[in-house]
Amino acid sequence: MDKGDKLPLEDYKRYGRQMILEGFGLSGQLKLQKASVVVVGAGGLGCPALQYLAAAGVGRLGIIDHDVVETSNLQRQILHNEQTVGMHKTESAAQAVRKINSRIKVDVITEPLSSLNATRVLQDYDIILDCTDNTPTRYLLSDTAVALGKPLVSGAAQRFHGQLCVYNLGPDGLCLRCLFPRPPTQTGTCEETGILGAVTGVIGNLQALEAIKIITGLHEKEPSMLIFSALGSPPFRSIKLGSKKPTCPACGKEGKKIGEIHEFDYVQFCGGPAPDWETQGLTDSEPGFRISVKELHNRLEGGDRLNVIDVRPRTEFGICQLPGSINVPLGELTANPSTYLPEDDKIETFIVCRLGNDSQIAAETLRSLDKDSPGTNKRTIKDVIGGLRAWSKDVDENFPVY
Numbered sequence: 001m002d003k004g005d006k007l008p009l010e011d012y013k014r015y016g017r018q019m020i021l022e023g024f025g026l027s028g029q030l031k032l033q034k035a036s037v038v039v040v041g042a043g044g045l046g047c048p049a050l051q052y053l054a055a056a057g058v059g060r061l062g063i064i065d066h067d068v069v070e071t072s073n074l075q076r077q078i079l080h081n082e083q084t085v086g087m088h089k090t091e092s093a094a095q096a097v098r099k100i101n102s103r104i105k106v107d108v109i110t111e112p113l114s115s116l117n118a119t120r121v122l123q124d125y126d127i128i129l130d131c132t133d134n135t136p137t138r139y140l141l142s143d144t145a146v147a148l149g150k151p152l153v154s155g156a157a158q159r160f161h162g163q164l165c166v167y168n169l170g171p172d173g174l175c176l177r178c179l180f181p182r183p184p185t186q187t188g189t190c191e192e193t194g195i196l197g198a199v200t201g202v203i204g205n206l207q208a209l210e211a212i213k214i215i216t217g218l219h220e221k222e223p224s225m226l227i228f229s230a231l232g233s234p235p236f237r238s239i240k241l242g243s244k245k246p247t248c249p250a251c252g253k254e255g256k257k258i259g260e261i262h263e264f265d266y267v268q269f270c271g272g273p274a275p276d277w278e279t280q281g282l283t284d285s286e287p288g289f290r291i292s293v294k295e296l297h298n299r300l301e302g303g304d305r306l307n308v309i310d311v312r313p314r315t316e317f318g319i320c321q322l323p324g325s326i327n328v329p330l331g332e333l334t335a336n337p338s339t340y341l342p343e344d345d346k347i348e349t350f351i352v353c354r355l356g357n358d359s360q361i362a363a364e365t366l367r368s369l370d371k372d373s374p375g376t377n378k379r380t381i382k383d384v385i386g387g388l389r390a391w392s393k394d395v396d397e398n399f400p401v402y
């Protein structure tokens with residue numbers, strides 16, 4: 001801080017409550033004012049992070065996202081609201097952030113971050129926040145942070161749990177690849193697994209807090225991973241991580257150069273995208289093993305005696321269900337499949353789930369019973385393509401989408 005550095009007069013009142021904190025002072029506020037933070041993902045984590053960064057007076061914020069606001073986002077993505085459904089998340093978030101603090105600079109970057117644009121887009125900022133929800137982007141952000149020499153504050157949240165880690169902090173700071181040279185098993189998105197909104201609030205706020213600590217010099221020098229479980233007692237645990245690995249393929253001696261990031265296929269490295277039956281347009285019945293929602297609807301309307309098994313968890317079955325369907329959660333069905341086939345092998349079985357993925361596993365498990373019992377009549381066992389999501393789209397628009 002230069003002698004004579006000052007804030008505009010009104011800022012002393014605005015930021016006074018944090019400026020009087022031990023170790024923060026005028027110099028802390030000036031550092032925030034001069035700092036820039038880019039938030040990748042304006043969703044469940046990005047919204048609370050942006051909210052606190054803006055309120056604290058970080059001088060420049062970048063908001064990156066390619067998606068639009070949906071109704072199902074409002075339960076946790078607290079910068080968006082009923083009026084901004086359908087708007088780009090970047091615009092919606094920027095609008096809200098400017099209402100909190102009109103004097104900071106807000107950059108809106110409405111494009112997917114990829115290996116082609118990452119270094120160009122991120123290079124202008126001091127700190128990167130990973131508020132995304134997928135493994136390829138996490139590795140891309142980590143490699144880019146290493147290549148650009150910037151700290152990366154990474155958050156994750158699912159169900160009742162969350163995780164926070166600061167990567168690439170200082171010359172000894174480790175990166176994501178030091179911890180996980182290969183991508184960990186993918187655990188599904190919030191859409192698939194569920195998420196309590198306040199859990200993303202906890203982790204997103206902590207990401208903002210870490211960024212503020214780094215900018216003002218109040219951060220821990222030794223990296224650790226913070227693990228949060230809303231149902232845990234105590235809810236927080238911290239694991240010391242040590243320093244970076246000399247053999248790390250990204251930040252070790254032979255690490256990636258910026259040019260190599262352009263050529264790296266992050267999606268393939270992380271096992272490729274999860275199949276999305278809806279976007280692949282599989283709406284018609286495939287011969288043999290599958291049935292479309294329209295065809296199932298016709299069969300049910302026709303009064304046929306069918307065995308319709310819904311393999312969602314009980315909590316989800318309690319939210320909504322097809323008439324006449326029975327609930328056997330996937331784990332119970334695969335543990336004891338023979339229990340759930342009707343004695344009369346002429347009765348057809350149809351398996352349904354929420355999005356059309358678990359039902360395929362269940363149907364395959366039941367079909368394998370027939371394979372293992374030669375001589376018995378082959379039963380008809382089909383999964384319902386696209387699950388209940390397709391039902392609400394193609395059969396009954398009043399059926400709940402969640």
Ligand SMILES: Nc1ncnc2c1ncn2[C@@H]1O[C@H](COP(=O)(O)OP(=O)(O)OP(=O)(O)O)[C@@H](O)[C@H]1O
Binds near residue numbers: 040042065067072077
């Ligand atoms: N490569 C990327 N570039 C830009 N934005 C990204 C990228 N990867 C993920 N995101 C954004 O990160 C955000 C993650 O937030 P979150 O998981 O809460 O939202 P969501 O994807 O809307 O959730 P849901 O799984 O319920 O649909 C999303 O808005 C998503 O568009």
